[in-house]
Every structure is written in C-alpha cells, then in structure tokens.
Amino acid sequence: MDFNDLIRIIDGFxxxxxxxxAVELGVFESxxxxxxxxxxxxxxxxxxxxxxxxxxxxxxxxxxxTKSESLFSNSDTVNEYLVRSSNSxxxxxxxxxxxTWDSWGKLTxxxxxxxxxxxxxxxxxxxxxxxxxxxxxxxxxxxxxxxKITTDVVDLSGKTxxxxxxxxPGTYSYELCLKNTNLNAILFDLPxxxxxxxxxxxxxxxxGRLEFIEGNYKKDDFxxxxxxxxxxxxxxxxxxxxxxxxxxxxYNSLSKNGMLVxxxxxLNDEKTLPKDGSLFSMQMKLITGGRCYNESEIYQWMxxxxxxxxQTVGPISPMTSAFIIGIK
Ligand SMILES: C[S@@+](CC[C@H](N)C(=O)[O-])C[C@H]1O[C@@H](n2cnc3c(N)ncnc32)[C@H](O)[C@@H]1O
Numbered sequence: 001m002d003f004n005d006l007i008r009i010i011d012g013f014x015x016x017x018x019x020x021x022a023v024e025l026g027v028f029e030s031x032x033x034x035x036x037x038x039x040x041x042x043x044x045x046x047x048x049x050x051x052x053x054x055x056x057x058x059x060x061x062x063x064x065x066t067k068s069e070s071l072f073s074n075s076d077t078v079n080e081y082l083v084r085s086s087n088s089x090x091x092x093x094x095x096x097x098x099x100t101w102d103s104w105g106k107l108t109x110x111x112x113x114x115x116x117x118x119x120x121x122x123x124x125x126x127x128x129x130x131x132x133x134x135x136x137x138x139x140x141x142x143x144x145x146x147x148k149i150t151t152d153v154v155d156l157s158g159k160t161x162x163x164x165x166x167x168x169p170g171t172y173s174y175e176l177c178l179k180n181t182n183l184n185a186i187l188f189d190l191p192x193x194x195x196x197x198x199x200x201x202x203x204x205x206x207x208g209r210l211e212f213i214e215g216n217y218k219k220d221d222f223x224x225x226x227x228x229x230x231x232x233x234x235x236x237x238x239x240x241x242x243x244x245x246x247x248x249x250x251y252n253s254l255s256k257n258g259m260l261v262x263x264x265x266x267l268n269d270e271k272t273l274p275k276d277g278s279l280f281s282m283q284m285k286l287i288t289g290g291r292c293y294n295e296s297e298i299y300q301w302m303x304x305x306x307x308x309x310x311q312t313v314g315p316i317s318p319m320t321s322a323f324i325i326g327i328k
Contacts, residue, residue: 020098093136138169
C-alpha cells in the first residue's frame with residue numbers, strides 16, 4: 001500500500017458522511033426534474049447557500065453529480081440508487097447507516113470495554129428509523145440482486161411451507177413464493193418489525209399465501225412441520241451460544257428432510273476475509289455485540305443439531321454474503 005492509499009483510507013469517512021447528508025437533505029431529489037444551481041438546491045433543501053454549494057461541488061468531485069456552467073445534475077448512478085422514485089433506491093439503508101455515525105465515533109470505547117454502543121431492538125430505535133432499517137433490507141435484497149440470487153440458488157421445488165425466521169421485510173419469502181407457486185410462507189419477527197413487513201408484503205400479489213407471526217425467536221415457539229427455514233442475515237447479530245440454540249430450535253420445527261438455509265457473511269478460517277465480512281464483524285461488535293462467523297463454526301452448530309449434507313454456496317457477485325444449507 002502506498003502513502004496515498006493509506007491517506008485515502010484514513011480520510012474515507014468524509015465521502016461517506018457527504019453522501020449520508022446529501023440523502024438526508026434530499027439533495028438528489030432536488031435534481032430529478034431539471035438541473036439547478038446552488039440557490040435552487042438550497043431553496044429545495046432549506047439549507048444555507050454557501051455550504052450547499054460546497055457540498056454540491058464535493059459531490060461533483062465524487063462523480064455523483066455533474067456541473068455545467070453553474071447548474072448541477074444527478075449522475076446515472078444517483079438516478080438509479082439515490083432517488084426515492086427509483087425501484088433500486090438505497091436511501092433507506094443509507095439513512096439507517098448514517099444513524100450509526102455517533103456509535104462509530106465511540107469505537108475505541110467499544111474495543112476497550114468489549115461492550116456495544118447501542119443494544120439493539122430497544123424502544124429508542126423504533127419509529128421512522130426502524131422503518132428505514134427494515135426497508136433498507138428490502139432495498140438491498142432487490143437492488144443488489146440478493147433476492148434474485150436466492151431464488152436461483154435455493155431449490156424449493158416440491159416444498160409447500162417455508163418459515164422465514166426474523167423475516168424483516170420478508171422480501172426473500174415473497175420472491176421464493178413467486179417462483180414456487182405451491183409454496184406458502186410463514187413470516188416470523190418482532191411486533192414492531194411486523195408492522196413494516198405487512199406494509200411491504202402488500203406491494204406483492206400473494207393473497208392467502210402469507211401468514212404473519214409476531215414473536216421473539218429467543219422466547220417463543222416456532223410452528224412445526226415446516227419444509228424449509230430461512231435464517232437470513234441474522235447470525236451476525238447473535239453470540240455463538242445463542243446461534244447454536246436457535247439452530248437447534250429450527251431443527252425441531254422442520255419436518256423430516258426439511259432444509260435450513262442460512263445466509264450471512266461467511267469468514268475464512270482466520271476470520272480476516274472477505275473484507276466486507278471482516279468490516280461488518282467490527283460493525284456488529286460496535287452495534288449489537290455480535291460478529292460474523294466462519295464456515296466451521298456454523299457447520300459445528302448445524303451438525304450438533306443433527307443437520308447433514310452441509311454445503312456452502314457463494315458468495316455469488318454482486319452479493320457479498322453466502323448461503324449455508326443443511327438437511328434434517
Ligand atoms: C438484519 S435484519 C434481517 C431481516 C431479514 N431476515 C432479511 O435478511 O432481510 C434482522 C431482523 O431480526 C429481527 N429480530 C431481531 N431480534 C429478534 C428476535 N429476538 N426475535 C425475532 N426477530 C428478531 C429484526 O426485527 C430484524 O427484522
């Protein structure tokens with residue numbers, strides 16, 4: 001690594017924060033109809049003109065906007081991912097990530113004390129921010145093609161009941177139901193999340209094929225005799241002991257030959273790579289106290305529970321996580 005690469009990493013937070021602020025202020029929405037100068041953008045966003053102009057110029061330097069004379073326009077990337085009217089909008093998850101900013105400022109404290117900054121799933125987090133988080137999972141599943149890759153990889157032919165544990169938006173279940181016409185899905189999550197799940201599910205035409213259960217996977221029973229369980233993007237928020245308990249509980253809810261599919265960042269044996277997983281592991285220690293796991297740790301929980309035919313699929317680009325599949 002040369003000197004400039006090092007400096008780029010050290011100062012990388014500036015670019016992240018500039019995008020977070022631009023999304024929070026609606027800068028990209030201000031430029032959807034026609035190019036505007038900094039006065040026009042400041043008027044739309046209710047911001048001060050001189051600082052808005054500096055922000056717009058910085059966004060040009062980052063190739064997110066273009067500037068002609070004094071008029072600013074969105075780039076194609078912005079129109080695809082950062083404008084609310086786009087089907088591939090990523091703004092919800094950016095808003096949620098932006099909310100973790102103060103916690104990142106206290107990383108040194110977390111590393112020193114071993115404690116996360118924000119125990120998750122507290123009242124404080126519910127409300128509009130919570131909807132952003134859950135919608136953010138939906139953004140990722142659709143925009144990064146995680147849901148499309150899932151329907152390509154997870155073969156549910158012949159299966160009729162799917163249980164989606166901690167389903168969040170429920171996107172993977174909807175897409176699997178659309179692909180497998182005999183499949184019905186049971187969506188399980190906390191009551192606050194389920195409010196958002198129900199809203200998102202209404203955007204799909206799956207009448208009569210979805211059941212919603214409000215529950216806590218640490219305390220409440222799961223339905224039994226299900227053919228397949230999804231445990232997607234969950235294990236990173238829990239300790240190894242809690243994951244082992246959860247995998248056991250899932251084993252008991254499955255019918256014979258039932259399938260468990262785990263999706264998450266899967267680390268190498270040394271827990272250093274892939275980089276996305278390694279950095280996400282740090283984020284989880286900071287935010288939830290969880291971390292990412294390697295294949296042998298996950299295989300251990302699954303084989304202890306009784307699963308066999310264990311296999312890892314992926315990561316398949318552009319998705320950065322992988323699937324681990326086991327059969328009861
Ligand atoms: C990172 S999101 C993943 C959502 C979804 N599986 C996906 O991949 O899109 C984590 C989810 O876990 C849910 N959750 C957290 N703790 C839970 C618990 N104890 N019981 C049930 N759901 C829980 C949250 O409400 C949230 O929807």
